[in-house]
Amino acid sequence: MSSYFDLTSELWKWNSPVWLLVLPLVGLYFLFHQGNSGKRIAAFVFAMFALAMAYVSPIGVLADGYLFSAHVIQHLILLLIVPLFLLLSLSETAMEKLFRSPFMNRLGHVMAVPFLGWLSGLGVMWFWHVPSFCNASTENYALGIFRDATFLLAGLAFWWPIFSPVKRFHLPSSQAVIYLFSACLGCTLLGIYITFTVISVCPAFANPVDRIGILNMLYDQGMTPGTDQRLGGLLMWVPPCSLYVSAIMVILKRWYADMEQVASPNTAGTTGSLREARQ
Numbered sequence: 001m002s003s004y005f006d007l008t009s010e011l012w013k014w015n016s017p018v019w020l021l022v023l024p025l026v027g028l029y030f031l032f033h034q035g036n037s038g039k040r041i042a043a044f045v046f047a048m049f050a051l052a053m054a055y056v057s058p059i060g061v062l063a064d065g066y067l068f069s070a071h072v073i074q075h076l077i078l079l080l081i082v083p084l085f086l087l088l089s090l091s092e093t094a095m096e097k098l099f100r101s102p103f104m105n106r107l108g109h110v111m112a113v114p115f116l117g118w119l120s121g122l123g124v125m126w127f128w129h130v131p132s133f134c135n136a137s138t139e140n141y142a143l144g145i146f147r148d149a150t151f152l153l154a155g156l157a158f159w160w161p162i163f164s165p166v167k168r169f170h171l172p173s174s175q176a177v178i179y180l181f182s183a184c185l186g187c188t189l190l191g192i193y194i195t196f197t198v199i200s201v202c203p204a205f206a207n208p209v210d211r212i213g214i215l216n217m218l219y220d221q222g223m224t225p226g227t228d229q230r231l232g233g234l235l236m237w238v239p240p241c242s243l244y245v246s247a248i249m250v251i252l253k254r255w256y257a258d259m260e261q262v263a264s265p266n267t268a269g270t271t272g273s274l275r276e277a278r279q
Helices: 002-010 019-032 038-056 058-063 068-089 092-098 102-111 114-127 131-139 141-163 173-196 215-220 225-278
Strands: none
Touching: 019 038, 038 058, 038 068, 058 068, 068 114, 068 141, 068 225, 102 114, 102 141, 114 141, 114 173, 131 141, 141 173, 141 225, 173 225
16 A cells, blocks of 8 residues: 555656746736736636646656656647647736737737748647657757747747737638648647557657656556557547637637627618618
């Protein structure tokens, strides 16, 4: 029993350096975004929770050279979940003021270029899963930090044209649907490749260093390197597309609301003209 609890405690890394990022972000958010709605605060809390759990929980421990599938989960959190909910947590009023300056306005428009956001979001996932780069970033701590930072920044760039708090940077709804659907196709292709290739996508996970004595337990549960990689490929494939489809539904709802707003004044004008004609 004691060995079980010792093993469980090993799978949580409460002294992770991620707190050096989470705690300052929490302080800055509540300093500069006072008076936010409950939904925006909830989105920020969820983003910080997801960021912390990506490193503190067993996901972070297993992603550190043990399981490729945990590595994929961690990077999907950094690329898709944390940036999305960070953008949803930002105050429209505060960000409108921030992006009034010429430099920030120009930066916002550059980030809103769809090809740049799309290439950032898909590019980092493809780039860091080239076997040599994946292996190097898994074995080298400093390179791993740089890799994770690129995931967070690329995620912000990817979601900016869709969910920027400044509405003038949003893509038109029709383009946003194409943007998200094509991103789903990109993740699908990468997921299919990882799932069915016989090549080790990240050799570091094929021969892990058993630092905390859990490797035999993982293998006993059927989590061999081959099974682990196939699971990682499916995780790269299904969850991102599910998120993109959900975002497409939000875009379609936004599109319908915009059409109603455009139609309402015209309807009101027509009704007024009919009344005048009757009089």
